[in-house]
Amino acid sequence: MTLLLLLAVLDGLAYAALVFMVAVGLTLVFGVLRVLNVAHGSFFAIGGYVAATLGGAVATTAAAPWLALPVLLVSAILVGGLLGPVVEKLLLSRIYVKDHVLQLLVTFALFMILEDVQKLIWGVQPIFQDAAVKALGPVEVGDIVYTRYQLFLLPAVAATTLLGLMWFLRRTLTGRVIVAVTQDREAATAMGIDAARVYMLTFTFGTMLAALGGALASPTSSLVPGAGVNMIVLSFAVVATAGLGQIEGAALTALLIGLGRSVAVYFAPEFEVVIPYLIMVAVLLVRPYGLFGSPELRRV
Amino acid sequence: MGRNLTLPTVLGIALLFGLSFLAPWLKFVFTIALAKGLAVLGILLLLRAGQVSFGHALYVAVGAYTVAFTRPVAGDVLILLPLAVLAAGTVGVLVGLFVTRYRDIFFGMLNLAFSMVFYSLLEKLYAYTKGTDGITVVRPSIAGVMLERVPYEWTMLCLALTLAVGLGLLARVFLASPLGQALPAIKTRETRLEFAGISAKRVLLVSYVASAMLAGLGGGLIAMTTLHVTPLLAYWTHSGELVFIAILGGGGAVLGPFLGAVVFELVRVYAAAAFPDAWQMILGAVLLAIILFASRGLWGIYEDLTAKRGVRS
Amino acid sequence: MSGALLSARGLRIAFGGVKAADGIDLDIAEGEFVAIIGPNGAGKTTFINMTTGYLRPQAGTITFAGEPITGLQPRQIVRRGIARSFQIPQLFTEHTVIENVALKVAAHRGFWHGLRPLLDRPTTAATMAILDQFGLRHVAEAKATELNEGTRKLTDIAMAMALEPRVLLMDEPTSGVASAEKFDIMDTLVGALRARGVTAVFVEHDMEVVERYADRVAVWSQGKILASGPPAEVLNDPAVLREVIGVEVKHAAGGGHAHA
Numbered sequence: 052m053t054l055l056l057l058l059a060v061l062d063g064l065a066y067a068a069l070v071f072m073v074a075v076g077l078t079l080v081f082g083v084l085r086v087l088n089v090a091h092g093s094f095f096a097i098g099g100y101v102a103a104t105l106g107g108a109v110a111t112t113a114a115a116p117w118l119a120l121p122v123l124l125v126s127a128i129l130v131g132g133l134l135g136p137v138v139e140k141l142l143l144s145r146i147y148v149k150d151h152v153l154q155l156l157v158t159f160a161l162f163m164i165l166e167d168v169q170k171l172i173w174g175v176q177p178i179f180q181d182a183a184v185k186a187l188g189p190v191e192v193g194d195i196v197y198t199r200y201q202l203f204l205l206p207a208v209a210a211t212t213l214l215g216l217m218w219f220l221r222r223t224l225t226g227r228v229i230v231a232v233t234q235d236r237e238a239a240t241a242m243g244i245d246a247a248r249v250y251m252l253t254f255t256f257g258t259m260l261a262a263l264g265g266a267l268a269s270p271t272s273s274l275v276p277g278a279g280v281n282m283i284v285l286s287f288a289v290v291a292t293a294g295l296g297q298i299e300g301a302a303l304t305a306l307l308i309g310l311g312r313s314v315a316v317y318f319a320p321e322f323e324v325v326i327p328y329l330i331m332v333a334v335l336l337v338r339p340y341g342l343f344g345s346p347e348l349r350r351v
Numbered sequence: 352m353g354r355n356l357t358l359p360t361v362l363g364i365a366l367l368f369g370l371s372f373l374a375p376w377l378k379f380v381f382t383i384a385l386a387k388g389l390a391v392l393g394i395l396l397l398l399r400a401g402q403v404s405f406g407h408a409l410y411v412a413v414g415a416y417t418v419a420f421t422r423p424v425a426g427d428v429l430i431l432l433p434l435a436v437l438a439a440g441t442v443g444v445l446v447g448l449f450v451t452r453y454r455d456i457f458f459g460m461l462n463l464a465f466s467m468v469f470y471s472l473l474e475k476l477y478a479y480t481k482g483t484d485g486i487t488v489v490r491p492s493i494a495g496v497m498l499e500r501v502p503y504e505w506t507m508l509c510l511a512l513t514l515a516v517g518l519g520l521l522a523r524v525f526l527a528s529p530l531g532q533a534l535p536a537i538k539t540r541e542t543r544l545e546f547a548g549i550s551a552k553r554v555l556l557v558s559y560v561a562s563a564m565l566a567g568l569g570g571g572l573i574a575m576t577t578l579h580v581t582p583l584l585a586y587w588t589h590s591g592e593l594v595f596i597a598i599l600g601g602g603g604a605v606l607g608p609f610l611g612a613v614v615f616e617l618v619r620v621y622a623a624a625a626f627p628d629a630w631q632m633i634l635g636a637v638l639l640a641i642i643l644f645a646s647r648g649l650w651g652i653y654e655d656l657t658a659k660r661g662v663r664s
Numbered sequence: 665m666s667g668a669l670l671s672a673r674g675l676r677i678a679f680g681g682v683k684a685a686d687g688i689d690l691d692i693a694e695g696e697f698v699a700i701i702g703p704n705g706a707g708k709t710t711f712i713n714m715t716t717g718y719l720r721p722q723a724g725t726i727t728f729a730g731e732p733i734t735g736l737q738p739r740q741i742v743r744r745g746i747a748r749s750f751q752i753p754q755l756f757t758e759h760t761v762i763e764n765v766a767l768k769v770a771a772h773r774g775f776w777h778g779l780r781p782l783l784d785r786p787t788t789a790a791t792m793a794i795l796d797q798f799g800l801r802h803v804a805e806a807k808a809t810e811l812n813e814g815t816r817k818l819t820d821i822a823m824a825m826a827l828e829p830r831v832l833l834m835d836e837p838t839s840g841v842a843s844a845e846k847f848d849i850m851d852t853l854v855g856a857l858r859a860r861g862v863t864a865v866f867v868e869h870d871m872e873v874v875e876r877y878a879d880r881v882a883v884w885s886q887g888k889i890l891a892s893g894p895p896a897e898v899l900n901d902p903a904v905l906r907e908v909i910g911v912e913v914k915h916a917a918g919g920g921h922a923h924a
Contacts, residue, residue, distance in 0.1 A: 087456045089405075145643065151455035152403050156598065156642055159405065163591055163635030170628040280587050284467050287460045295456075324471035328464050332449065339452055524779045529770035532782040535758040536767060543754045546716065547771040547827060548742040 058195055059317045060310065065201035067309025068209035069268045074286040074293075074301045075212065076260030082296035083233050083253040086143060089158040091261050092283025093165035094134060098262025099269040099278065100173045102126035103180040106270070110182040119182035120204075123266040130266075131259025139254040144247070162283070170276055179273035198271075205267060212260070213302050220298075229253060233296075288331040294344020304342065356523075356606055359653075363609070364512060371508065378504045382576045384609075384616035385511035387596060390569035391608035392522055393562030394597040399526065400555055401538030402454060405590050406462030409446075409469050410439040410563040412585035414570025416473070419486040419580045428493045428510070432571045439567020440560055447559040451552050454541075466585055473582035485581030488574050507576055514572075518565065519605040525561070526605070530554060566593075588631060595634050598641055601648025610649055669694040669863055670715070670746070670831050675724035676887075677710060684710040685721065686887030692831070692865055697854070699874040699895070700867045702884035708867040709751065711884070712833045716748045717741040728831070747829035751836045751867075753820035755808035761819050762804040766791040768826035791826070797856040798822040814841045814849050821853060825860065832857065834866040838873050846870065850877055875899060883907075 077091045105122045142161060146154050187199035220226040232239040232249045240246050264282075289308055293300030308327045315326040334342055371378045390411050397404055414435035421434055450461045473480045480486065492498075493506050525531045533554045536544050544551045574580050583589065592615070600611025623630045641648060668691035675688040684707030692698055700708045713719040715726055717738040725734045733741050756764050766782055769790050783791075795801045798818050803811060811819065817837060824832055837853060838846040854877050857864050868874050874881055874895055881898040883890040891904050898904055 087460065089460075142639075150401065152398075152401055152459075153642060155403060155405075155456060155459050156594070157639065159591065159594070160635040160638040160642070163588075163631040163638070167629050167632035167635075171632075175628070280467070284460075284464050284587075288464060291457065291460070321472075321475045324475070325468055328468050331464070336449070521779075524781070527781040527783075528779045529767065529775050529782045529787075530779075532759070532763060532767055532770075533775070536756040539757045539759075540754050542718075542738075543756065543823075544771075545738045546742055546748060546754075547768050547823075548739045549771045549775055550739060 054194060055317045056314075057193060059314045061192065061195070061197055061202060062316065063310035063313035064306075065205045065271070066313055067305045068205040069264050069271075070282075070285060070289055070309055071209045071302055071305035072212060072264030072267065073261050073282055074289040074305055075216065075298055076257035076264070077283075077286050078290045078293070078296055078298060078301050079216070079260070080254055080257035081290070082298075083229060084143065084147070084250050086147070086154050086158065087287075087295075088143075088254075088257075089155065089283060090138070090162040090165055091257070091286065092279035092281070093162055093169070094130060094258045094261035095265040095268075095282045095286075096169055096274065096279035097134070097165065098127050098130045098265030099274050100169060100178065100265075101130050101262070102266035102269045103178050103274060104173075106180040106182050110180065116182065116186040119186045119270075123183055123269075124263065126266045127259050127263035130262035131255055134262075135255030135258035136251055138258070139251045143254065144250070147250075162279070166276070166279055169279070173274070175276050177273035177275045181270040183270040201271060208263075208267060209302070209305075213299070216298055285327055288327050290341075292331045292334045292341055294341030297341065297343040300341070300343035356604060359606060360516065360519075363606070363613075364516075367508075367512065367613070371505075375501075378508050379576065380616050380620055381613065382504070382508045382511045383573060384612040385508075385515045386569040386572035386576065387593065387616070388515055388569075388609035388612035389511075389518060389572070390566040390593050391596045391600065391612055392518065392605065393565035393569075394593050395605070395608055396522065396525075396531075396534070396558045396562045396565075397555075398597060399531070399534040399538075400558060401535075402458045402555070403594060404462040404562075405459050405587065405594065406464070406466030407562065407566050407593050408585050408587070408589035409462070409466035410443060410566035411570035411573065411589065411593075412466075412469060412473065412580075412582070413439045413442050413563075414567030415574035415580045415584050416480070416486070416570075417567070418491075418571045418574035419488050422488050422491060426489075426491050427495060428491050428575060431491055431575065432568065435571030435574075436564045436568050439570065440564040443560040443563025443567075444556075447556050447563065451555045451559055454537075463587060463590065466590055467587060470582050470585040470587075473585055480582070483582060485579055488578045488580065490578060491575060504576075507572070511572055511576075514568065515609055518568075519609065522605045530557060534558060591631070591634070595638050598638060599648055601650035601652075604650055607648060607650035610653070614649065667693055669729060670865075671727045672711075672715070673725050673727075675711075675714060675721045675726070677707075677714065677719065677721050678887075683707075683887035685714070685724075688724070688884075688887070688889060690882060690889060690892075692863060694830075694863055695861065696863055697857075697877060697879045698865045699878035699881045700865065700884050701869070701871070701874060701881060702890075706884045707887050708884050709835055712748055712835055712865075712867065715741075715833060716746060742827060742829070745828075745830040746833065747824040747827045747831070748833040749817075749821045749824045749835060749837065751839055753813075753816040755811075755816060755819060755823075757808050760805050760807055761800060761811070762788075762791055762795065764808055764819060765794055765800075765822050765826050768823045769794070772827045794822050794826055797859065798825075799852050814845045817841060818849060818852065825856065825862070828860075829862060831863045831865065834864065836867055836869060838868070838870055846873060847876070871899060 073091065073095050077088065081087050102123050105126055106119050109118050109122050138161065142157060146157050184198050184200040187204060189196050190199045190202055192202065220230055228244055229249055232244060232246050236246050289301055289304045292308065293304040308330055311326045311330050312323060315323045367381050371381060390407060394404065394407055417435045417438040418431045421431060425431060446465050450458055453461060474482055490503060498506060533544060533549060537551050537555060541551045570584065596611040596615050597608060599615060600607030622633060626633065645651065670692040672688055672690045675685045677685045688711065700711065702708055710719060714721045717736050717740065720735050725732055727733065728744055728746060733744060756767065759767070763782065766787050769787050770782055792801065795804055800815070800818060800822060803815055808819070821834060821837065838849060841849055850873055878895050880893060881895050882892040883898060883904050885907055890907060891898050891901055
């Protein structure tokens with residue numbers, strides 16, 4: 052019983068770290084562009100597939116096992132750097148002035164397209180590549196043998212991302228510029244800030260975060276069609292529970308939902324998928340704008 | 352508003368029957384199309400209020416599974432269909448009380464979340480739902496009469512058509528009523544509705560429950576036509592299809608959903624077989640093209656064509 | 665004051681340290697036309713927002729016909745007989761003028777009754793009567809987006825009147841309207857309100873309009889009522905001129921001059 056609980060907590064932390072990576076990208080993009088990108092989950096899945104493919108290539112030619120780790124980051128940068136600007140320029144930049152239903156429909160259409168792109172490239176059979184987990188090896192926590200990858204690397208990456216983002220947005224000039232555009236695009240433009248560029252950079256960065264989440268997830272569970280939709284729905288639940296646009300809130304909520312889910316995995320497996328949404332509905336019933344959200348954001 | 356829909360409706364019905372005589376397997380396709388058209392009619396009510404639900408497959412599935420669950424105890428279409436509508440309506444009230452507090456992004460995504468939760472429950476609660484295997488539905492009787500396959504299919508097509516025409520008319524009356532006219536007002540000036548003493552949330556809830564019931568009815572018809580239900584009915588791709596058909600058909604008139612659904616199902620029969628792994632991609636690309644270049648959908652194209660020829664009523 | 669129809673006592677509200685209302689007492693008698701004037705940002709619109717339930721005062725009470733309405737929802741307040749119009753007209757942009765007003769007529773007469781069309785005979789007749797009164801019949805079938813500012817203002821007010829209120833609160837009925845039109849609009853408007861025996865409160869920047877149409881002027885400055893009385897008296901009060909109107913008179917005169 053205690054063993055199971057410890058296992059659930061460890062799993063929950065690792066899972067929360069992954070969910071946070073995706074959710075923070077979603078919330079950041081929404082905060083700046085005011086577009087909720089339904090295709091964000093696809094970037095997560097594509098990041099995972101690319102990482103698994105590259106990881107496989109590295110593992111077979113294996114100069115050194117640790118190379119599997121930087122491959123994860125490289126995959127995310129590749130996916131985000133290529134897909135992000137293309138999607139932003141070709142699609143999103145056309146719809147910033149349209150109403151929200153159309154924006155949702157456009158990103159939903161993109162999501163439909165990207166889901167099949169994955170099937171066409173990687174097929175429908177599960178793909179699994181755990182070279183990165185093996186490279187770091189196991190660790191003992193009490194009586195449990197756990198992976199170093201999940202225990203240390205995933206939470207460390209998530210924490211670094213959170214602190215890095217907070218520092219970046221509050222302390223650096225570029226960060227301040229992004230915040231300025233978020234608050235008032237016209238005023239920012241009047242000050243000579245290139246809002247279009249801020250939008251593109253933010254979107255690209257958000258895409259990289261989703262892809263990094265997928266890349267980091269790929270060595271811990273196999274990739275199957277539908278990974279993208281599950282992740283967009285879950286990360287939306289996190290973002291909605293926290294309040295749209297809330298970065299620190301997303302971290303806390305990811306923890307809450309991650310732990311809730313993994314406890315369910317061990318103690319009520321049928322309801323694993325339901326728990327995150329029960330948490331979301333419970334929070335939204337009491338606080339309609341999320342734990343850290345405010346009413347103004349709702350109608351934007 | 353004042354456009355006369357009688358002629359296109361009669362022509363459409365004649366075409367459906369004619370084609371079904373020529374190619375009997377089309378009966379099945381058309382019945383499914385009309386069932387989906389009913390669900391899309393529900394989506395249309397919400398689109399009028401500027402809201403889009405990415406989770407209405409939930410109600411289709413509730414309707415379909417209601418039929419599958421109750422078929423062993425109640426074996427007649429005339430009992431099963433109202434039950435499907437009732438079940439979908441009940442779920443619609445419960446979920447609707449929650450989601451109608453929200454608009455736009457939250458509305459769309461919360462609906463998606465609810466449908467995906469239902470999907471995974473259908474998949475995981477194997478003891479009740481038989482998981483991904485799904486449940487086979489024994490062909491029910493119609494008004495106490497057990498029919499053979501062919502007359503059953505004809506009857507189901509006629510039933511679907513009757514429901515489509517009847518509910519299409521009802522939807523038209525609803526959209527012209529104060530309640531229906533308040534829907535676009537939610538889209539444009541919700542606060543002003545509140546200042547008129549009208550609760551926008553209640554207006555939206557009424558439409559939401561109506562849309563859930565329409566989708567449940569569609570789901571019931573689907574279960575009784577395919578005679579097999581699986582969790583896929585609740586999957587997001589299915590919700591996406593409904594939204595797609597609504598946009599394809601165009602929100603201009605109540606015929607749009609049915610026109611869109613028939614075209615969609617006909618194309619799907621061929622395309623989905625030819626490109627099983629690229630079907631969503633094709634849908635997504637067409638959806639983008641419609642949104643960006645022909646926002647009034649097929650019905651809009653029809654209107655433009657007939658308007659040019661001066662067939663205005 | 666016991667005879668007041670609408671009565672505010674000790675209203676307070678502040679936005680991030682700015683006191684928009686700092687102990688407001690105001691009584692409006694039945695049938696009165698009261699103008700609220702004052703510098704920008706003084707809290708005049710806030711008064712309308714608090715009275716119609718859009719904002720909740722942090723302290724104080726508002727009573728209407730002897731009944732407290734503080735903290736009620738907008739739609740509960742409107743049902744009791746207080747309607748409002750907006751500085752920027754809030755029309756339903758997907759509807760025509762007649763539909764805009766008819767929605768309000770339907771809202772007032774029972775919105776949830778059955779599936780008869782919005783523009784059925786009784787609703788259409790009631791709507792046309794209002795449109796006639798506001799001189800809007802000729803634009804009945806126009807889309808709300810096709811109107812000029814003056815017509816939009818009138819439509820906005822006609823929509824409020826469709827609710828058959830006892831009190832109408834108007835936020836700058838002539839702002840954004842061409843100076844040549846403003847008296848026409850005010851004549852139409854005041855005529856319609858008087859004909860229906862409606863009590864009116866309007867926030868206004870144009871002193872010519874205030875002088876001509878208000879029975880009484882309340883001067884709102886820094887969250888307080890600085891003075892209140894007949895226009896001739898208040899508008900010539902040196903304290904009021906100095907504190908509040910100085911800039912505004914010049915502004916109004918300048919506007920008029922430019923036009924002439």
